[in-house]
Amino acid sequence: MVMKLPKLNKARKEKVLMKPVVRMDRVGVKVNRWVVLVVLMTILIVLAIVTPKHKSFDWFKKKDLKIDDTKTLVAQIKQIDEFVTAGYCDEMVLYYSKEGTRLLSHGRDEIVIVAKGKVRAGFDFGKVDSTHVRASGDTLWLVLPEPEIFDVVVNPSDIKVFQQDGNWSHNQVTRIEKEACDKMKERAIENGILDKAARVGMSRMIEMLETLGYRTVLISIQGTPECPLIAPDQMLPVVSEILKNH
């Protein structure tokens, strides 16, 4: 059986004959420039999403430096007797600027540091000796030292360098961080950490001493107007707002 090809009209025949199938000077496919652009952008976006997650492309990432594994040495061991009764948590932002140090730069060098920290306050029982305690029957007199701030804790993990432009030396950054610690301590005192430490400390001591069987507990803080520095046997029994008397 012989297959007959469809008959082409004259115009169509000319068009088919004239149309170049392959041109050796350039690719004979005529493609719209916008289509090429869209395809390229799609490929780039897909690569941008996929490559960071794929392990083979890790070498594109900037690796974090690792410190050497050096020994940790205990330089001193000290016995302490700190009764911490109040804590203050705070966070602050520190912004500093100085004359520009970069070449070809007309702007100022700036640094922004976010620091979080904790302040701990309470009583140092190491300062309490036999002259500060007196028991008589079921009555106890106790003179506590003044509450003090023991620590202002701002560690490297609590510090974040949010923005840095220009060169900032280690000493300059350390001074800024030290200032954060000092400001945090001031804020803690302004917010009443020492009063809170005193009230909570006295309250806890009274609870514990009552558990031990004392029915009357008289506590005062050294140096306060209610209790000048006098010997316990001359101590007046009027002291604290937390005083309880069965």
Add this chain to the structure above:
Amino acid sequence: MNTKRYSSLLCPWRGVSRWGWCLVVVVLLCGACKKHSLQDELDGWLPQLTEMAELGTVEYTINKIVSVNDNDEWYKLGDRMILFTTTSYVKAGVDMAMMSLDKVVVDEASRSVVVRLPHAKVLSFNMPPDEVKMTYKKISMLRSDFDAKERNKLLVQAEKQIRTGIPKMGILQEAEENAKESITAMLRQLGFEKVTVKFE
């Protein structure tokens, strides 16, 4: 003559403008990505004053040298190294807030007392910024200096290493022994003859 080609030579910006607009769109899209803001850092953190009841009985002073030598990769030419000495203070003791006063047993007849305390724990870890000293730095001409962010990251790693090693130092056992000694002395001063301190 190919008039279209000739016109593109005379007016090259005609062909470039479409590509230029595409580049502008891509740059704007990249710039529209959400950046980490200072507000994100500060959200969820409010200053607060809290009550505590921690009896700290031992303090360890710990020294550590932090060293970094950044020349592991073949393409990094020149030296880039830094050395810090750090001092940290670790305090351990007993958290009296976890102690129940019901567990204090007093026998007035024999003037004896049994006190049950919770086990000791690390109460505070402090690496003050002024105790971190940069003792050596060497940066070659072809390398960049360590910036503040990088230095902070190195110190965070040092802090982590010290914290990991704390339990092996025996600080908790020492804290319990000191707590026992301290409380026994205090209770003897209050008139008790026999004092027993237990940890549970």
